[in-house]
Structure formats: C-alpha cells, structure tokens
Amino acid sequence: MAERLHEGEKVFRGIPVSSGVSRGRILVLDKQRHVHALRTLSEDEVAGELSRFERALMQTRHQLHEVQRQLTESVGAEQGSNLGRIFDAHLMVLEDPMLIDPAVKLIRDNKLNAEQAFQTAGESYVAALDKVDDEYFRERAGDLRDVISRVLNHLSGRTDAVDLRQLKEPTIIIAHDLTPSKTAQLDRKMVLGFATDVGSKTSHTATLAPKLRIPAIVGLKNASEQLQSGDYVLLDGFNGVVILNPTDQTLFEYGQLERRQVTLEEKIRDALTLPALTLDNHRVFISANIEQAGDADAVLASGAEGVGLFRTEYLFINRESPPDEEQQFQAYRQAAAALKPCPVVIRTLDLGGDKLLSSLAVPTEMNPFLGWRAIRFCLEQVDIFRAQLRAILRASIEGNVKLMYPMISGLDELNQANALLDKCKAELRTENIAFDEQMEIGAMIETPSAAIITDALAKRVQFFSIGTNDLIQYTLAVDRMNEKIAHLYEPTHPAIVRLIKTTVDAAHARKVWVSVCGEMAGDPVFTALLIGLGVDELSAAPPLLARIKYLIRRLKFSETKELAAFALNCESPSEIAARCQELATQAAPALFEK
Ligand code: PEP
Numbered sequence: 381m382a383e384r385l386h387e388g389e390k391v392f393r394g395i396p397v398s399s400g401v402s403r404g405r406i407l408v409l410d411k412q413r414h415v416h417a418l419r420t421l422s423e424d425e426v427a428g429e430l431s432r433f434e435r436a437l438m439q440t441r442h443q444l445h446e447v448q449r450q451l452t453e454s455v456g457a458e459q460g461s462n463l464g465r466i467f468d469a470h471l472m473v474l475e476d477p478m479l480i481d482p483a484v485k486l487i488r489d490n491k492l493n494a495e496q497a498f499q500t501a502g503e504s505y506v507a508a509l510d511k512v513d514d515e516y517f518r519e520r521a522g523d524l525r526d527v528i529s530r531v532l533n534h535l536s537g538r539t540d541a542v543d544l545r546q547l548k549e550p551t552i553i554i555a556h557d558l559t560p561s562k563t564a565q566l567d568r569k570m571v572l573g574f575a576t577d578v579g580s581k582t583s584h585t586a587t588l589a590p591k592l593r594i595p596a597i598v599g600l601k602n603a604s605e606q607l608q609s610g611d612y613v614l615l616d617g618f619n620g621v622v623i624l625n626p627t628d629q630t631l632f633e634y635g636q637l638e639r640r641q642v643t644l645e646e647k648i649r650d651a652l653t654l655p656a657l658t659l660d661n662h663r664v665f666i667s668a669n670i671e672q673a674g675d676a677d678a679v680l681a682s683g684a685e686g687v688g689l690f691r692t693e694y695l696f697i698n699r700e701s702p703p704d705e706e707q708q709f710q711a712y713r714q715a716a717a718a719l720k721p722c723p724v725v726i727r728t729l730d731l732g733g734d735k736l737l738s739s740l741a742v743p744t745e746m747n748p749f750l751g752w753r754a755i756r757f758c759l760e761q762v763d764i765f766r767a768q769l770r771a772i773l774r775a776s777i778e779g780n781v782k783l784m785y786p787m788i789s790g791l792d793e794l795n796q797a798n799a800l801l802d803k804c805k806a807e808l809r810t811e812n813i814a815f816d817e818q819m820e821i822g823a824m825i826e827t828p829s830a831a832i833i834t835d836a837l838a839k840r841v842q843f844f845s846i847g848t849n850d851l852i853q854y855t856l857a858v859d860r861m862n863e864k865i866a867h868l869y870e871p872t873h874p875a876i877v878r879l880i881k882t883t884v885d886a887a888h889a890r891k892v893w894v895s896v897c898g899e900m901a902g903d904p905v906f907t908a909l910l911i912g913l914g915v916d917e918l919s920a921a922p923p924l925l926a927r928i929k930y931l932i933r934r935l936k937f938s939e940t941k942e943l944a945a946f947a948l949n950c951e952s953p954s955e956i957a958a959r960c961q962e963l964a965t966q967a968a969p970a971l972f973e974k
C-alpha cells in the first residue's frame with residue numbers, strides 16, 4: 381500500500397539495493413507478466429475477439445521483421461542473415477496450426493478472451509515440446525515462449541518491447557521485474573535509476589545495481605501497477621523509497637541528504653588507497669566482484685586488491701550464441717593482464733536460477749534455483765564447459781588467474797570438474813599451448829551440503845569463496861528472489877553464522893584461504909562478524925568497497941572476535957544483527973547516518 385509523506389505525495393517502500401537519489405519522469409515496463417484475467421465472452425463478442433487476436437499476430441509479425449531489419453543494419457548483412465534464421469523460426473511459430481488453431485477454437489467454442497485462449501494453447505504446446513527428449517524440439521519450445529510472450533504483450537498493449545538501449549531521454553525505469561540480462565544492458569547515461577516490484581537484496585538484478593552506479597530499489601510489491609509512464613517521481617536508493625509527485629519540501633530535504641552523502645563520500649575516499657588493516661593490525665584482503673572484462677579497469681581504483689569473483693555468465697547473456705573458447709580467452713586474458721599481478725578469480729559458468737541465456741534452450745523448471753544450474757549444467761554440457769576451462773587455463777599465463785567452481789553440492793561434482801580440468805590441461809600440453817601449471821582451484825561454498833563437508837572439499841582445493849546469497853537461500857529455504865519472504869532472509873541466522881565458522885575452521889586446518897563474495901561481504905553491518913569468524917577476504921561490488929575499508933580501519937580484530945563468539949552462542953538472528961549494527965555504528969557512525 382502506498383502511503384503519504386507530505387500532502388499530494390504517494391510513497392512506495394521497497395528494498396534499497398543501490399544508493400543515491402534520482403528524480404525524473406518514469407517509464408513503466410511490462411506490468412505483472414502473463415497473468416490474464418479470465419473473461420467469458422458473449423456470443424456477440426466472439427468475432428471481435430478473433431479479429432483482435434488476428435491483429436496481435438500481425439503486429440507481432442511486423443515487430444519481428446522490424447527487429448530483424450534493425451539487427452541486420454547494426455551487425456551487417458552476413459551475420460544478419462545468420463541471425464535471420466532465428467527470426468524465421470519465430471515467424472514460423474506465428475503460422476503454426478498446432479498453436480493457432482487450438483487458440484482460435486478456445487475463443488470461438490469456449491468463449492475465452494484472446495489472452496487466456498492463447499496463453500492456454502501456448503502453454504500446452506510448450507509443455508508437449510518440453511517433454512520430447514530431443515534438442516531440436518527443446519529449441520522450438522524456446523522460440524515458442526518468446527513468440528507467445530510477444531503476442532500476449534500486443535494483446536494487452538504492454539510496452540515490453542521497449543529497447544532499453546534506445547531511450548531518448550533520461551528516465552527512471554519502473555518494472556514488475558527486470559531480468560539480469562536486461563539490467564546488464566541499461567545505459568547509465570539514460571537510465572537515472574530503476575525500481576522493481578519483485579526481488580530481494582540478493583536477486584541478481586539487485587547485485588548488478590551498485591555497479592551501474594544508479595540508485596535502485598527492488599521489492600516494491602505492486603508499484604508498477606499503480607504508477608504510470610510519464611509520472612514524476614523521486615527515487616531514494618538509500619532508504620528504498622519511491623515518492624510520486626514529490627513536494628518542494630521533500631525535494632529540499634533530499635537535496636540536504638545528498639549534500640551529506642557527498643561529504644561522507646569525500647571522507648571515505650581516503651581509505652581507498654590504504655590497506656584494510658584493523659586498529660590492532662589484522663589484515664583483511666579486499667577484492668571486487670565483476671561481470672565483464674572491461675570492469676577490471678575500475679577495480680584497483682575502487683580500492684580492491686584483485687577480483688574475488690568474475691561472474692562469467694554475463695559474457696554469455698544477451699547474445700545469439702555462447703562465446704567460443706577464443707572469445708572467452710580474450711575476455712579472461714584482458715582482465716588478468718589489466719590486474720596483473722593481482723589475483724583474478726574466474727568463476728565458471730553459473731547459468732540457471734534467474735540467469736537464463738537467450739542463446740541456449742534450457743527447459744523451464746518448476747524450481748530453477750534447485751535445478752539444472754551452474755556446475756550441474758556444465759558437467760552435462762561438456763563442450764561448453766571444456767571451452768571455458770581451456771580459455772581460463774590459456775589466460776592463466778597472462779596474470780594471476782584462479783579458477784572457481786560454483787554451486788558445488790558434493791564431492792563428486794568437484795572431482796568430476798577437476799578430472800575434466802586435468803583432461804583440458806593434458807590437451808593443451810599436447811597442443812603446446814602454455815598455461816599456469818600452478819593455477820589455484822577453488823570451490824564456492826553456497827549450499828549447506830558443501831559447507832558441512834568443507835573438511836573433505838578442503839583436501840582438493842586451494843581456496844573457498846562463500847556465496848552467502850545462495851548459502852542463505854538454501855539453508856533457510858528462503859527464495860532470494862521473493863520479496864514476500866525477504867524478511868526471512870537473515871544473514872545473521874545462527875545456522876548461517878555456524879556454517880561460516882565450520883567452513884573457516886575446516887579450511888584453515890588445511891591452510892585453505894576463505895573469501896566471502898555474496899552481498900553480505902559488501903554490507904558494513906556484517907563486516908566485523910565475518911572478520912571475527914576468521915574470513916580472510918571480502919569481495920563485493922567496487923562501489924561498496926571504500927565503505928568496507930573505511931570501517932575495517934576503525935575496528936579492532938579483538939572486538940570482531942568477541943562479536944563472533946557472541947554470535948556463535950546466540951540463538952536469535954535479531955540479537956546477532958543488533959550487536960553487529962551496534963559495533964559497526966560505534967566504529968564508523970558516519971556510515972550509518974540516515
Ligand atoms: C552467492 O551466491 O553469494 C554468489 C556470490 O553467487 P551469485 O550471487 O552469482 O549466485
């Protein structure tokens with residue numbers, strides 16, 4: 381429910397995921413997707429509904445031709461004609477009697493409105509194709525989904541087709557959901573900020589936001605239903621608030637807040653070039669999470685000492701086919717060389733969950749976060765995995781590269797991945813292609829099962845990186861995407877505190893390094909707890925690092941250890957959180973001024 385701050389305003393509250401304030405006109409993207417009211421038609425309405433359906437099919441056909449034309453213009457005729465085949469497949473879907481006839485029948489005989497009829501016909505067709513164990517049919521299911529969604533958007537007059545790279549003026553984006561692939565495309569010059577109805581602090585869209593350096597909010601529940609394109613809003617990414625029609629008084633107050641923030645930024649900037657050393661000389665390693673090779677240039681300037689997590693799946697997103705070994709090699713080489721001799725931890729492909737690739741037909745799953753994700757996908761799609769492993773190995777001589785596997789849930793996966801890596805090494809040796817024989821291997825600890833068997837995993841790797849985003853979601857059974865249960869997503873749950881401690885103890889017993897690269901590592905509230913638990917490295921989005929360093933330089937290791945000891949003996953997540961906040965505020969009050 382929206383509330384009011386000052387007369388005439390409407391306030392929507394969500395979860396802040398990227399700080400800053402922006403004001404401007406909004407563009408509301410697709411409203412809640414594919415939930416269509418069921419309406420029974422009267423006999424008189426049927427003919428009109430059939431022509432409305434026919435019109436939507438025609439509009440989709442025009443739209444596909446237009447996208448095809450634009451693509452050919454931008455990539456050239458030869459590549460354009462290759463891409464053209466994809467659009468031909470989509471255009472064929474629009475003529476497919478197996479899809480169109482049942483929809484027409486549902487409108488004509490069952491008197492369903494066109495949205496319901498087409499969605500019902502489309503879903504059963506997709507489900508039938510998904511069941512066929514054949515790559516070709518699965519690809520067809522992917523084409524179908526795309527086309528169905530386009531037709532439904534035309535039927536309901538949505539603006540889903542907006543190309544976010546082609547915005548004509550600075551705009552604030554409001555959407556029910558923004559996929560990670562769309563978020564990655566946002567043009568910072570034109571997008572002043574964004575806010576979504578769904579999502580929580582650790583959804584991938586949220587984790588991308590700070591890097592874009594634009595204010596962002598998720599979990600606004602139904603704001604996209606209530607706001608209209610063209611409305612004027614103020615988006616407060618510090619507190620997670622969108623204010624519709626802000627009054628002069630509100631704009632004045634926000635002006636003051638921004639001035640205070642500028643002063644704070646200046647203050648913490650001094651910490652950038654200094655080591656993350658506590659007052660009693662305990663050293664913590666600070667590194668950056670990146671998504672693209674080009675991000676590496678900004679890493680050192682952000683105060684990081686290397687890259688703790690290179691999320692390589694973003695190289696695969698927003699393109700027509702997966703990058704081959706050579707293209708990947710160039711990206712990894714570029715990052716390694718730019719940061720040499722600083723370490724660059726390259727994580728192998730973490731496809732799945734909310735990160736879906738348009739170039740690979742992956743069947744829809746009931747529980748994608750529990751499904752064919754990350755290492756599970758790679759161990760079956762050996763060609764894709766092999767190309768990536770070879771590319772990383774080849775890049776290893778260009779700098780200080782380390783390789784890390786995501787979503788390890790058992791020893792077998794780690795052993796299989798290492799066996800394939802050994803094969804790739806043997807191939808490269810035969811081909812006389814150089815790589816670093818000593819390249820370190822690490823595993824992400826992001827499932828409870830991995831955390832519990834860290835003693836066994838530690839015998840086979842040189843480092844761990846705790847992915848708290850997933851570790852929390854899987855341990856507490858709280859979907860990291862779901863704003864309705866965001867309050868249950870508790871980083872200070874005793875189960876999480878204990879799993880981190882188990883991991884650190886098992887790792888350190890074997891001299892295995894432990895990093896944390898989930899969002900917890902970038903939140904100053906939890907810095908002392910993680911350090912006190914013995915974590916060696918914190919890796920987060922570059923814009924968050926100065927604050928973390930600033931805080932570490934004002935903490936004593938001894939007090940972080942006391943905090944960790946308290947947390948390990950405490951039964952209440954909120955008491956642990958309160959103690960964390962207390963210590964952080966006491967050490968660096970400026971960071972927490974509202
Ligand atoms: C994590 O799970 O904490 C993590 C860093 O991986 P991702 O957010 O990419 O799933």
Ligand code: MG
Nearest residue numbers: 826847849850
């Ligand atoms: Mg993860």
